[in-house]
Amino acid sequence: MITGELLVRVLKNIGIKMNENKQLLTELDAAIGDADHGINMNKGFAAVSKKLEEVKSDDCGEILKTTAMTLISTVGGASGPLYGTAFLKASIVAKGKIELDKKTIIKMFEEAIKGIVMRGKAQIGEKTMLDALIPAYEALKESIEQGDELSIAFNKATYAACEGVEKTKNIIATKGRASYLGERSIGHQDPGATSSYLMIKAIADTLI
Amino acid sequence: MKKIINNPENVVNEMLEGIVKAYPEYVKRVEGFDVLVRANLKEKVTLVSGGGSGHEPSHGGFVGEGMLDGAIAGEVFTSPTPDQVFEAIKAVDQGKGVLLVIKNYTGDVMNFEMAMELADAEGIKVESVVVNDDVAVENSTYTTGRRGIAGTIFVHKIAGAAAEKGLKLDEVKRIAEKVIKNVRSMGMALTPCTIPAVGKPGFELPEDEMEIGLGIHGEPGTHRDKIKNAREIVTHLMDKILADIQINENEEVVVLVNGLGGTPLMELYIANNEVDKILKEKGIKTYKTIVGNYMTSIEMAGFSISILKLDDELKELLDEKADTPAFKQI
Numbered sequence: 001m002i003t004g005e006l007l008v009r010v011l012k013n014i015g016i017k018m019n020e021n022k023q024l025l026t027e028l029d030a031a032i033g034d035a036d037h038g039i040n041m042n043k044g045f046a047a048v049s050k051k052l053e054e055v056k057s058d059d060c061g062e063i064l065k066t067t068a069m070t071l072i073s074t075v076g077g078a079s080g081p082l083y084g085t086a087f088l089k090a091s092i093v094a095k096g097k098i099e100l101d102k103k104t105i106i107k108m109f110e111e112a113i114k115g116i117v118m119r120g121k122a123q124i125g126e127k128t129m130l131d132a133l134i135p136a137y138e139a140l141k142e143s144i145e146q147g148d149e150l151s152i153a154f155n156k157a158t159y160a161a162c163e164g165v166e167k168t169k170n171i172i173a174t175k176g177r178a179s180y181l182g183e184r185s186i187g188h189q190d191p192g193a194t195s196s197y198l199m200i201k202a203i204a205d206t207l208i
Numbered sequence: 209m210k211k212i213i214n215n216p217e218n219v220v221n222e223m224l225e226g227i228v229k230a231y232p233e234y235v236k237r238v239e240g241f242d243v244l245v246r247a248n249l250k251e252k253v254t255l256v257s258g259g260g261s262g263h264e265p266s267h268g269g270f271v272g273e274g275m276l277d278g279a280i281a282g283e284v285f286t287s288p289t290p291d292q293v294f295e296a297i298k299a300v301d302q303g304k305g306v307l308l309v310i311k312n313y314t315g316d317v318m319n320f321e322m323a324m325e326l327a328d329a330e331g332i333k334v335e336s337v338v339v340n341d342d343v344a345v346e347n348s349t350y351t352t353g354r355r356g357i358a359g360t361i362f363v364h365k366i367a368g369a370a371a372e373k374g375l376k377l378d379e380v381k382r383i384a385e386k387v388i389k390n391v392r393s394m395g396m397a398l399t400p401c402t403i404p405a406v407g408k409p410g411f412e413l414p415e416d417e418m419e420i421g422l423g424i425h426g427e428p429g430t431h432r433d434k435i436k437n438a439r440e441i442v443t444h445l446m447d448k449i450l451a452d453i454q455i456n457e458n459e460e461v462v463v464l465v466n467g468l469g470g471t472p473l474m475e476l477y478i479a480n481n482e483v484d485k486i487l488k489e490k491g492i493k494t495y496k497t498i499v500g501n502y503m504t505s506i507e508m509a510g511f512s513i514s515i516l517k518l519d520d521e522l523k524e525l526l527d528e529k530a531d532t533p534a535f536k537q538i
Contacts, residue, residue: 034285036283039283081315179352
């Protein structure tokens with residue numbers, strides 16, 4: 001079970017992770033894009049952490065909706081609408097709930113991914129954040145279905161996300177700014193997949 | 209990093225303040241937002257454009273009579289957020305509809321689309337066009353298509369003139385799309401640029417090399433090469449541009465030789481001289497030539513060439529009056 005209080009801690013830890021990896025994400029982006037991913041993600045989640053101080057509700061849906069709207073209005077670029085939409089879709093599943101059980105978490109994750117697919121018009125295997133998120137979702141779902149604790153399930157998801165990020169190195173980008181590079185994007189890991197991996201890792205780290 | 213700034217976090221805000229103080233007769237700021245709107249809005253279809261900052265004078269510099277009515281400045285090289293775009297739409301809407309001019313970058317397209325959804329929900333009539341003039345990028349294999357770069361200026365100018373003449377939204381959109389269909393661009397760079405918040409150059413380029421076909425955000429180009437002279441560089445870019453669009457002998461074009469921010473006008477004029485020679489050799493007529501910094505990439509040294517094929521309609525609108533801080537035509 002994830003309570004509202006724990007959920008806020010998860011989101012704040014994502015912020016800490018983004019701050020720690022600001023440079024890494026920016027450097028990954030510089031290789032194939034425009035060198036702003038780390039800056040924007042850090043800025044967005046710093047704003048989320050600040051905004052969450054004002055949310056007095058235990059409603060997980062409310063917390064996630066605040067997160068979504070803050071990301072949409074501070075991140076910009078492609079990551080703002082994509083992550084914003086993901087959190088917004090998850091918030092709809094969590095609406096009115098003061099605790100998130102395993103089944104709800106799987107559903108939230110699923111809806112979040114659907115949101116990204118819809119907004120970004122992308123699929124797995126196109127060198128995007130989905131290449132980390134979809135394997136993570138599948139690992140999480142499988143683990144929970146096997147009866148694992150949430151913390152273990154998120155650890156397995158982190159591992160799957162990390163593998164997904166590695167795989168992005170071998171893909172020619174066809175989505176996002178890296179797509180303009182075509183073959184030159186080979187050899188570079190995707191910054192969006194990397195920030196997604198960091199997010200999953202932050203969740204896993206918080207649940208331990 | 210050597211830059212005349214205060215705090216990297218405040219560059220966009222302070223730049224906008226500076227623009228408003230320089231051109232109060234042209235633009236005013238929407239309070240609390242990174243949005244500039246025309247000081248004297250007219251009852252007509254309105255045009256909104258924008259994108260990341262760092263491309264000055266794009267986009268705020270083109271707000272004024274005959275061009276844009278609103279411009280949104282995102283963070284440096286980052287597309288603006290939907291709420292900012294939505295504010296711009298609301299601020300300029302005169303009830304006759306708003307046309308959004310978007311450059312084809314995933315982030316821009318998504319954020320502008322979300323803003324359109326917000327505007328639709330409020331009952332504001334909004335349409336959009338996506339500029340994709342950069343021939344450096346193949347558009348057959350890659351579904352996101354090509355980038356939008358300096359050719360966007362022609363969309364602002366010509367669609368802006370159409371709106372100023374009182375044409376309806378669907379007509380203004382049709383004309384904007386016609387410009388997009390007929391404009392091709394390609395650029396190159398000699399040096400990288402530094403995003404203030406990053407503090408170091410986006411990429412490294414050896415002293416004797418140049419990057420061909422790169423985008424306006426310092427994102428890597430199609431390839432690198434040993435630096436060549438102006439004639440060879442221009443020939444390469446023009447070959448790519450003219451291979452992509454059919455322009456027959458005696459047809460007319462307008463040429464834009466656009467500096468990326470760090471290249472002296474002297475070099476842009478030299479490049480333009482080569483462009484002109486190539487067009488003459490092919491029997492293509494240059495109706496008008498524009499040389500200068502219009503769509504820059506902070507202090508990147510380099511330039512792009514844009515060629516717009518004209519017909520009578522586009523020519524007439526091109527000739528209409530424009531009075532903006534960065535583009536004036538009597």
